[in-house]
Amino acid sequence: MVEVLELPKSRINASMLSQFIDRPVCFIGRLEKIHPSEKMFILSDGEGKSGTIELMEPLDEEISEIVEVVGRVTAKATIMCASYVQFKEDVRPFDLGLYNDAVKIIHEFPQFFPWGIVQYD
Numbered sequence: 278m279v280e281v282l283e284l285p286k287s288r289i290n291a292s293m294l295s296q297f298i299d300r301p302v303c304f305i306g307r308l309e310k311i312h313p314s315e316k317m318f319i320l321s322d323g324e325g326k327s328g329t330i331e332l333m334e335p336l337d338e339e340i341s342e343i344v345e346v347v348g349r350v351t352a353k354a355t356i357m358c359a360s361y362v363q364f365k366e367d368v369r370p371f372d373l374g375l376y377n378d379a380v381k382i383i384h385e386f387p388q389f390f391p392w393g394i395v396q397y398d
Contacts, residue, residue: 281301281347281348281349281359282347282359282360284301285301286301286302286303286347287300287301287302287303288302288303288304288305288380288383289302289303289304289380290304290322290323290324290326290328290377290380290381291304291306291321291322291324291326291327291328292322292324292326293380293384294328294350294354294355294356295354297350298350298351298352298354299349299350299351299352300349300350301347301348301349301359302347302348302349302350302356303345303346303347304320304322304328304330304345304346304348304356305320305322305343305344305345305346305364305371305373305376306320306321306322306327306328306343306344306346306373307320307321307342307343307344307373308320308340308341308342308343308344309321309327311336311340314335315332315335315336316331316332316333316334316335316336317329317330317331317332318330318332318336318340318344320344320346322373322377323372323373323374323375323376323377323378323380324374324377328355328356329353329355329356330344330346330348330355330356330358330361331351331355331356331357331358332358333357333358340361340363341363342363342364342365342366342371343363343364343366343371343373344361344362344363344364345361345362345364346358346360346361347359347360347361348360
């Protein structure tokens with residue numbers, strides 16, 4: 278899974294998951310639920326749609342709030358996590374709605390944001 282970290286990634290929201298099967302992505306969402314096994318959690322994006330994140334190993338720390346996940350989209354349209362970062366909102370809140378709007382603009386106008394969408398042949 279380390280190779281995913283070295284590849285260019287597209288920023289996506291939950292409604293785009295099925296379009297990025299087997300491709301590296303970056304997904305930001307608010308933590309909604311952690312599976313009891315701690316090997317899976319659910320994030321909701323700026324539209325309130327959910328994305329399921331799978332882990333190779335159980336979580337080794339408590340996570341909450343906003344999480345950025347880098348990983349590869351599986352055939353089940355989940356994300357196999359290679360790494361994640363928590364965004365603490367104690368200083369400044371993260372506007373998921375605004376972020377989601379930016380992701381949509383990146384995909385709508387790729388000619389202006391060539392680094393935002395990665396084409397694989």
